[in-house]
Amino acid sequence: MSAYSRQQKEKKIMEAAIKLFGEKGLHHTKMDEVAKFARISKGLTYFYFKSKEELYLAITKKAFEELKEVFQHTFQNGRDESGFDNMNALVKNFLAFAEEKKVLHQAMVDFLRMVGTYNHPERRKSIPEELTKSTYFRKLLNLQYDIPSIGVSIISKGIRDGSIRPELQPETTFYLIWTMLLGYEQLHGSINYEPKSLKIHEEVWNNAFLKFLFELLKGTQNAHKFQPVQGKLF
Amino acid sequence: MSAYSRQQKEKKIMEAAIKLFGEKGLHHTKMDEVAKFARISKGLTYFYFKSKEELYLAITKKAFEELKEVFQHTFQNGRDESGFDNMNALVKNFLAFAEEKKVLHQAMVDFLRMVGTYNHPERRKSIPEELTKSTYFRKLLNLQYDIPSIGVSIISKGIRDGSIRPELQPETTFYLIWTMLLGYEQLHGSINYEPKSLKIHEEVWNNAFLKFLFELLKGTQNAHKFQPVQGKLF
């Protein structure tokens, strides 16, 4: 079978898996179901991905790649705009990505947590060897840095063009933003359930969050005013 | 058997579960093992917790309760200090909690994500009914607000005593901090693995993160200078 067709099959399987993992969770989705949804036999699934875990790693890789693309496109499409405006677009695009591709976002987060464990000398051994030895794992260990790299570039650009405060340090600043974005994704769905006890409303909070983010960055030139969001963020 | 002893048993089981879930993960820990580690028969485990899921919910409840205590103690023990200093202690105590009680922290985060799903009308049905109908679940739905509540109180206090910027709005400000802390926990372990590609170092980053947090809050009075951390944060 041609390489083309091969890729098509892999894609089909992954799409099926992403859909089902998203609906029922990794653990509650059976390989049988993935295969059926991909209109493929179960055996063939194992020809392309040698285990369920590896399929999930493949999805994780896709997550990093897609997000990297989001970052790259944001950077490139905004090449005529200020770094501040790039960040503005980046935040928006990331939040859209996390919302629309929940599984990919979750896979990324899972991987980051796993790397945390992996970096911990004592805890490392709690990760099964099959995982660590997978090609995907190795690739992911490098891939994970591409995303912050681009983020840092954007901030640097903003500092150069004066749209971002000159006293900020690009690396830590991006990680700060990154931290906030990841935290936001973790928290925002749970806010506002029966809002009796706390006087915080989702819409208010979203705006405050974004406003803060941009006030933090805003330099003296070329930084457009932040536009409050009406209604739901997405 | 006395209520006391009964609670002791429950505690024993939960401690065993927390230890093992922490080492091998929820999914890879068998109820058999939990029972054995708690020096108890498997059947008794099911006498106290009617399923593995419910045991995990019980742990989640413990997580919220313990964290609430951390918040309360921080507030009360610092009653003679400024709100800013209270926040300072709170951040420190939370990070210590998250680090030392990984499973509890993770359980809390898992629950927050679940609430996100639960709040989503279409996705809600993807959560098994046994879970939603559990007493623990109901209790947790309320419990989750206690923590931000205390946080908001501290910020309010800081605003009143001038140690925190007066222009800040307590609710959104606390959630901002809360977001950053949760994001930090997600990310920090993964930073700095083979630092070749990015010029960010864990220690630098930790300090930058904390410094930023406190600069954000600092008012004009009673706010002590933030002290950089040497070496590992914990």
Next chain:
Amino acid sequence: MSAYSRQQKEKKIMEAAIKLFGEKGLHHTKMDEVAKFARISKGLTYFYFKSKEELYLAITKKAFEELKEVFQHTFQNGRDESGFDNMNALVKNFLAFAEEKKVLHQAMVDFLRMVGTYNHPERRKSIPEELTKSTYFRKLLNLQYDIPSIGVSIISKGIRDGSIRPELQPETTFYLIWTMLLGYEQLHGSINYEPKSLKIHEEVWNNAFLKFLFELLKGTQNAHKFQPVQGKLF
């Protein structure tokens, strides 16, 4: 505790068991539930009946005893009526018993089947020894004959008083009736479900069944005409 109280407890347990076995079946009723329903501790249940099986045997014994009483009362209360009329009453009373005390009837039938196995030299060993060694089992082996005995007496009486055909042999005749009654109980509930395919209607069938039974017996004297039943038999 007095013997009186002891019997009261046993009775309570058995009543609980009978109710629950009737509703959910022997197999789906837990000893826990029986104890709870009897407002007694589980342990005490085992003080009175040394196993679930034995509890069921006790119920079986009760079944034979109660049915024996039904037979005896029918015989004694009808001492001034003809044997034919006694049989008429007996049939009616038995059917009422079977309908109202489903569990007792079923227990009796189960025991008869078990005796069938027990009488079969090769199959006997498939019955657990605990069962066969139980006092209840021994008692039941004798008890089972009391019922046909009374039946035979009634038929003999009818033959003597001319209300039942003189050419009939009492033993075989009673067993014939007995067979029909047991078969009827097995079948009648299932008749008439969506009566499209077979032109048999429950009411018609009931009457035909009873009519036949009594035509079979009817002698020349003292036998009242059989009265057709309107509506449900019970």
Next chain:
Amino acid sequence: MSAYSRQQKEKKIMEAAIKLFGEKGLHHTKMDEVAKFARISKGLTYFYFKSKEELYLAITKKAFEELKEVFQHTFQNGRDESGFDNMNALVKNFLAFAEEKKVLHQAMVDFLRMVGTYNHPERRKSIPEELTKSTYFRKLLNLQYDIPSIGVSIISKGIRDGSIRPELQPETTFYLIWTMLLGYEQLHGSINYEPKSLKIHEEVWNNAFLKFLFELLKGTQNAHKFQPVQGKLF
């Protein structure tokens, strides 16, 4: 795998189950044992039958089908004989079937009882939904009528050819016979254990039973004399 082989496997599993259920009872037979006896893995058993209950329903279906065949063959093979003689053969064949295929006979009886419960509006809910929703259950609800249908046909034929009393009504007459046969199967094994108390002997009883059955039916023409059985019926 071919449909043929698939059926072969199903058959193998069912045969194993029938054998073991017959020896140790449904409840005391483990799926593990069924699988082992069928020289198959446990998982495969669940591939073909999605639960133990369903396997038993499949056996029940087989019971009705086999018995239907017995009825059909009896009818067809005796097409040149009188209806009375057909009934004679039918009774004999049914008794042989019940004796040789105890499990199938029991499964049929169990189903009839269940239908009784199912037809009872209040009791219906005591039957688990999985059962009622099974395809087997639906099929069985229809299948159960095929057997009496054939029986009725035979009686009708006998009435037409004068070998069975003309005044009998075919439907009720067949159900009468059917009742007696089912009752007989329930009772006959238990008769004659320690024959001290009752003067009934198995052989005597068997003959009396059969004799009665045929006297009941016998018309004026073409009905051969009933031949007493010597020794055991089977």
Next chain:
DNA sequence: AATGAATGAGTCTTCATTCAT
């Protein structure tokens, strides 16, 4: 490449029964 039947170790869960108090 492709199929889907086959495997079987793995797991949760149940519940009759026991026993310390």
Next chain:
DNA sequence: TATGAATGAAGACTCATTCAT
């Protein structure tokens, strides 16, 4: 007698993975 916590063997069922075709 009475309790109900404690036991643990048993058992149904799952599902990732393999393999003959």
